[in-house]
Amino acid sequence: MAPLEIMNDLFFIERGYLNGNHFVYRSEDPVLIDTGYISDFDLTADLIRSLGVSITDVQLIITTHCHSDHVGGNKIIQEQSGCDIALHRFGKHFMDTKDDWATWWKYFGQEADFFGPTKALEDSDIISIGPHKFEIMHTPGHASDGIVLYNRKEKLLISSDTLWEYDLAAINTRVEGTTAVYSLDESLEKLATLPVSIVYPGHGKPFKDFKGALKRSRKKIAGYLSNREEVGNDLLKKITIYTLLLKRSVPEASFFEMLTRANWFRETVDLYFDGDYGRKYKELIGGFINRGVIKQEGGKLYTTVKP
Numbered sequence: 001m002a003p004l005e006i007m008n009d010l011f012f013i014e015r016g017y018l019n020g021n022h023f024v025y026r027s028e029d030p031v032l033i034d035t036g037y038i039s040d041f042d043l044t045a046d047l048i049r050s051l052g053v054s055i056t057d058v059q060l061i062i063t064t065h066c067h068s069d070h071v072g073g074n075k076i077i078q079e080q081s082g083c084d085i086a087l088h089r090f091g092k093h094f095m096d097t098k099d100d101w102a103t104w105w106k107y108f109g110q111e112a113d114f115f116g117p118t119k120a121l122e123d124s125d126i127i128s129i130g131p132h133k134f135e136i137m138h139t140p141g142h143a144s145d146g147i148v149l150y151n152r153k154e155k156l157l158i159s160s161d162t163l164w165e166y167d168l169a170a171i172n173t174r175v176e177g178t179t180a181v182y183s184l185d186e187s188l189e190k191l192a193t194l195p196v197s198i199v200y201p202g203h204g205k206p207f208k209d210f211k212g213a214l215k216r217s218r219k220k221i222a223g224y225l226s227n228r229e230e231v232g233n234d235l236l237k238k239i240t241i242y243t244l245l246l247k248r249s250v251p252e253a254s255f256f257e258m259l260t261r262a263n264w265f266r267e268t269v270d271l272y273f274d275g276d277y278g279r280k281y282k283e284l285i286g287g288f289i290n291r292g293v294i295k296q297e298g299g300k301l302y303t304t305v306k307p
């Protein structure tokens with residue numbers, strides 16, 4: 001999708017699932033919000049340049065959380081521009097202490113580089129992007145360092161992975177703790193107090209039905225709380241697709257073995273499904289193939305989900 005101007009000189013760029021959506025503020029002092037996944041940096045840089053913004057001129061990157069699909073360009077852009085990087089103080093701590101567990105990178109075998117945060121954000125801080133003022137809200141649950149940005153004048157919410165239109169972002173209780181589901185619910189409760197006329201999510205298209213999205217998300221959370229297997233099923237689905245996007249395609253004959261070597265797969269099946277790896281694998285892949293989300297071709301599996 002072509003960049004969409006959502007406020008004067010502030011552009012929204014819709015990407016896919018491997019790369020989070022990101023934003024470019026075009027000016028003499030350009031600002032970026034999030035920077036995609038590391039392996040697709042060339043495309044991210046092209047999209048930024050297509051707006052007339054030079055990477056070397058970037059003044060500030062605002063990071064909504066340190067997951068690999070949102071920070072992929074941070075290190076290289078900072079090296080080339082010397083820009084500031086602002087993020088929630090928990091995320092700053094993860095970078096300062098080189099904690100690739102808290103960021104999920106290690107657990108899910110994702111690629112990412114540590115970068116140098118220069119500014120720690122707190123709940124209720126105000127951050128300026130040119131003339132546009134945004135309130136920062138700390139919204140843990142999906143990521144402990146998750147923030148959203150809210151412009152009160154336009155009732156515009158940059159919701160990152162805290163609120164999507166039709167789905168919840170992955171809940172990873174192994175890293176975030178067993179109360180992560182409650183944290184996300186509390187974060188959504190906090191968002192519900194805001195008047196919002198448009199939402200720009202971390203993945204997917206912009207949407208206007210803020211109340212509907214909140215309702216759907218909280219219903220899903222209620223489902224998680226009444227049946228914990230749903231947390232496990234959703235995590236397996238999301239990370240399996242993410243793994244296919246990372247690898248682009250995998251040999252069908254060895255994918256099961258590849259997954260059973262991954263800590264996240266074994267642990268999730270252990271935690272939620274008594275270690276029945278074979279049954280879960282068949283269910284997962286079979287379900288995806290039936291829905292056309294995974295395709296088989298020449299002995300390989302790949303996903304039709306947009307990277």
Ligand SMILES: [Fe+2]
Nearest residue numbers: 020069161202
């Ligand atoms: Fe994301």
